[in-house]
Amino acid sequence: MLDRIAAVMVKEVRQLARDRLTFGMIVGIPLMQMLLFGYAINFDLRGLRAAVVDEAGTSLSRAWIADLEASGVVEFLPPSPGVDDLRRRIDAGEVSVGVFVPPDFERRVLDRTRAPAQLLVDGGEPMVDVVARSLASVPLPRRDGAYGRPVPTLEVRTEYNPERRTAVQIVPALIGVILNMTMVIFTAAAIVRERERGNLELLITTPVRSGELMAGKLLPYVFIGLLQTSLVLAVGSLLFDVPVNGSLLDLYLAALLFIAATLTLGLVISTLARTQFQAFQLAFFTMLPSILLSGFMFPFDGMPPAAQWIAQVLPLTHFVELARGIVLRGAPLADLGGPAAKLVVFLVIALAIATLRFRKRLD
Amino acid sequence: MNDVPAIVARGLTRRFGALTAVDHVDLSVPRAGIYGFLGPNGSGKSTTLRMLCGLLEPSDGDVEVLGYRMPGEAESLRRKLGYMTQRFSLWDDLTVEENLEFLARIHGLRAAERRARIGELEAEYDLAPLASQRAGTMSGGQRQRLALAAATLHRPELLLLDEPTSAVDPQSRRDFWESLFRLAVAGTTILVSTHYMDEAERCHRLAILAEGRLVAEGAPRQLMRDIAAAVVELEADDVVAARAALQGDGAILSVAQLGTRLHALLSLDTPEPAARVRARLAAAGVAAEVHAVPASLEDVFVAATGFGSLSSSAHAAH
Numbered sequence: 001m002l003d004r005i006a007a008v009m010v011k012e013v014r015q016l017a018r019d020r021l022t023f024g025m026i027v028g029i030p031l032m033q034m035l036l037f038g039y040a041i042n043f044d045l046r047g048l049r050a051a052v053v054d055e056a057g058t059s060l061s062r063a064w065i066a067d068l069e070a071s072g073v074v075e076f077l078p079p080s081p082g083v084d085d086l087r088r089r090i091d092a093g094e095v096s097v098g099v100f101v102p103p104d105f106e107r108r109v110l111d112r113t114r115a116p117a118q119l120l121v122d123g124g125e126p127m128v129d130v131v132a133r134s135l136a137s138v139p140l141p142r143r144d145g146a147y148g149r150p151v152p153t154l155e156v157r158t159e160y161n162p163e164r165r166t167a168v169q170i171v172p173a174l175i176g177v178i179l180n181m182t183m184v185i186f187t188a189a190a191i192v193r194e195r196e197r198g199n200l201e202l203l204i205t206t207p208v209r210s211g212e213l214m215a216g217k218l219l220p221y222v223f224i225g226l227l228q229t230s231l232v233l234a235v236g237s238l239l240f241d242v243p244v245n246g247s248l249l250d251l252y253l254a255a256l257l258f259i260a261a262t263l264t265l266g267l268v269i270s271t272l273a274r275t276q277f278q279a280f281q282l283a284f285f286t287m288l289p290s291i292l293l294s295g296f297m298f299p300f301d302g303m304p305p306a307a308q309w310i311a312q313v314l315p316l317t318h319f320v321e322l323a324r325g326i327v328l329r330g331a332p333l334a335d336l337g338g339p340a341a342k343l344v345v346f347l348v349i350a351l352a353i354a355t356l357r358f359r360k361r362l363d
Numbered sequence: 364m365n366d367v368p369a370i371v372a373r374g375l376t377r378r379f380g381a382l383t384a385v386d387h388v389d390l391s392v393p394r395a396g397i398y399g400f401l402g403p404n405g406s407g408k409s410t411t412l413r414m415l416c417g418l419l420e421p422s423d424g425d426v427e428v429l430g431y432r433m434p435g436e437a438e439s440l441r442r443k444l445g446y447m448t449q450r451f452s453l454w455d456d457l458t459v460e461e462n463l464e465f466l467a468r469i470h471g472l473r474a475a476e477r478r479a480r481i482g483e484l485e486a487e488y489d490l491a492p493l494a495s496q497r498a499g500t501m502s503g504g505q506r507q508r509l510a511l512a513a514a515t516l517h518r519p520e521l522l523l524l525d526e527p528t529s530a531v532d533p534q535s536r537r538d539f540w541e542s543l544f545r546l547a548v549a550g551t552t553i554l555v556s557t558h559y560m561d562e563a564e565r566c567h568r569l570a571i572l573a574e575g576r577l578v579a580e581g582a583p584r585q586l587m588r589d590i591a592a593a594v595v596e597l598e599a600d601d602v603v604a605a606r607a608a609l610q611g612d613g614a615i616l617s618v619a620q621l622g623t624r625l626h627a628l629l630s631l632d633t634p635e636p637a638a639r640v641r642a643r644l645a646a647a648g649v650a651a652e653v654h655a656v657p658a659s660l661e662d663v664f665v666a667a668t669g670f671g672s673l674s675s676s677a678h679a680a681h
């Protein structure tokens with residue numbers, strides 16, 4: 001039995017090594033995604049174009065506006081003469097954020113029931129909206145004198161990622177996204193290809209059992225998955241200084257569990273698809289909700305219950321939780337029993353479905 | 364042991380939706396010989412072979428192959444069965460050697476045994492010079508030799524070959540059949556599907572399939588002797604006129620062109636078949652040389668498939 005599994009493995013690795021495109025994708029997909037998410041996609045927007053209308057013109061308002069600019073979130077273009085002009089500039093896309101300081105700014109500061117100033121934001125760009133709102137937390141400048149000490153606003157401390165760098169949030173979860181993408185597509189395609197090319201018709205009539213066939217085909221991808229994990233970690237640490245706060249062993253164990261889950265998902269897809277193209281389509285079909293709903297890009301808590309339910313079914317959701325826990329919070333795997341158990345449940349169910357559907361027969 | 368047939372099928376049927384691809388076929392294939400499946404495209408040859416090796420489940424009927432009931436005991440049959448698919452089904456991106464090596468390991472041959480057997484096969488099927496060539500880049504004849512080598516690697520008792528010689532030149536076909544005879548002499552039972560008459564004629568026994576039904580079965584000679592028609596051969600300068608002259612006679616069941624000659628099949632109760640044909644041609648003013656001849660396998664095929672080729676041959680002639 002082991003000899004037959006080994007035979008299938010050797011064959012699979014040989015074919016893989018000759019398939020330049022697939023082989024290149026094993027390394028290419030992680031590298032491309034790392035660079036994309038590490039450099040191009042930045043959740044931590046800075047230097048938004050802004051303009052101000054300062055109708056108060058007091059020293060307090062000027063000091064506050066200077067503090068806003070000093071935060072680095074906005075960069076002020078020449079001021080506008082009035083609110084109407086400010087609106088026009090936002091409409092025209094010249095600026096994304098407008099700050100309106102009303103003439104009675106100083107009185108409003110003392111009167112706790114009214115906001116001292118207004119922020120006009122281009123709501124069309126989701127990230128701008130979120131980031132600009134953070135301006136609202138810039139405190140009024142300290143000034144001794146008639147008004148006393150200003151009210152201290154809420155202080156936010158970002159734990160585990162004090163500089164709030166996107167790479168730190170992204171890299172651990174990106175391991176999952178990359179594994180999900182490559183493992184599902186490669187295995188589904190590798191199995192469907194044999195059906196498409198007619199190899200399966202021959203294989204079925206040999207003494208190889210379906211379990212041996214599956215094991216031999218999937219095992220090489222386990223190593224490839226671990227290789228990709230290492231690649232992402234290495235690039236993350238070299239280029240983006242992402243530390244691994246928890247145990248590396250725990251991280252690899254979690255990755256192994258996730259690899260097993262995604263390989264099985266690929267196996268299920270291979271039993272549904274007749275052609276490689278269908279396999280790609282199905283893999284893509286599972287990929288999109290995984291990226292959007294797993295908490296990789298958007299916070300899980302803000303989603304409607306239906307989306308949260310779907311997210312629970314996706315293995316990536318649980319791996320993102322595991323990876324962030326281990327890499328950022330330094331939590332031991334033993335403390336992350338919840339998501340780990342859910343991955344195991346997914347694995348068992350998917351394996352059962354695949355075994356039931358993967359028959360050594362043509363019809 | 365040897366008098367027990369290698370394959371026994373009763374009422375073997377396979378339906379694909381509304382289509383009955385194989386329709387109540389009864390088979391008894393003796394051991395150690397070459398048994399042919401002759402039939403046109405879509406007659407159910409591949410479907411029957413696939414049911415025999417457990418690839419497809421029969422819709423109806425019983426099959427026993429080497430004493431194993433199919434498809435239930437298919438796994439036990441695997442070691443004794445070699446199957447060569449109609450479409451090349453080895454791995455294009457592996458070399459000849461790697462393909463054989465892989466299958467040898469799947470069949471459980473130990474390393475030393477494997478080396479020896481692969482060497483033997485490469486010599487037998489003239490594959491040694493191609494050993495490190497990828498299968499995908501080989502010619503049709505080379506692939507077919509590789510496929511046969513792969514199918515016989517584990518010295519199976521039963522070989523199922525599905526149209527092994529399509530896309531192969533005549534010399535390669537002859538060589539291929541030489542190999543089959545050697546295997547049969549060594550005791551292998553070979554079931555081979557074909558639509559070449561000359562190949563069918565070399566088989567020890569033959570089953571003729573048409574539209575999923577078994578329409579004739581027996582040794583080729585016996586089939587030719589027992590044909591349910593009288594055969595008249597005619598040679599005419601104007602083949603089209605000769606053909607037209609023979610149309611409309613109820614006793615003339617079919618006229619088919621074989622090279623430059625025509626073969627007319629007449630019902631068995633026709634008293635003087637050659638004279639009758641001669642008379643009709645004379646009446647139409649067509650000069651031709653006419654004589655009664657023994658049936659060829661092609662005549663057997665035409666007779667067995669219901670003389671249906673009368674209209675299609677006529678079409679082909681126009």
Ligand SMILES: Nc1ncnc2c1ncn2[C@@H]1O[C@H](COP(=O)(O)OP(=O)(O)OP(=O)(O)O)[C@@H](O)[C@H]1O
Pocket residue numbers: 379382384402403404405406407408409410411449526558
């Ligand atoms: N998987 C399938 N699904 C539906 N119909 C099928 C299937 N396999 C075969 N058929 C149909 O069954 C009939 C018999 O097909 P089969 O392949 O057995 O013919 P064949 O004698 O091998 O023909 P050929 O000489 O062209 O190989 C055909 O009409 C074919 O279209």
Ligand SMILES: [Mg+2]
Pocket residue numbers: 408409410449525526
């Ligand atoms: Mg066929």
